[in-house]
Amino acid sequence: MKTTSNKVALIPKMYCTLFGHDYQVSKNVTSHVREYTCKTCKKELTTNSNGNLTELTPTFREINAILERVYNSKTERLKEKAINSSSIYQHV
Ligand SMILES: [Zn+2]
Incomplete structure (x- = not known):
């Protein structure tokens, strides 16, 4: 079965010029x-x-x-902090 979308795949740039790009989030950096x-x-x-x-x-x-690495290490540190503070409460 052939559909018109096959034709579109051959001329993506022309398609985007006519109809605009169809952007999707590929990665959350921060x-x-x-x-x-x-x-x-x-x-x-x-x-x-x-x-x-x-x-x-x-x-x-x-x-x-670089941003991703910095952001991840920050959130990791926040998680550790949360774990540490919750264990303090347990001991008290
Ligand atoms: Zn495009």
Whole structure:
């Protein structure tokens, strides 16, 4: 069975030019920085420091990797804190 969507897959960029990109969140870097991928042409965007969307260049990819690491280590530390403080309460 052939559908018209097969044709669209061959000309994703033209499709996006005509109908606009169909972005989906591909990664949550931090609570306010995300990476997006267009379902049609696979173009990638990310949130920059101003909170606007910008093309996901190798530089931004690197920045996001660092942000993610910092963000994760922070949330890990918060979790540890929560565990420690709850164990203090148990002992009291
Ligand atoms: Zn697109």
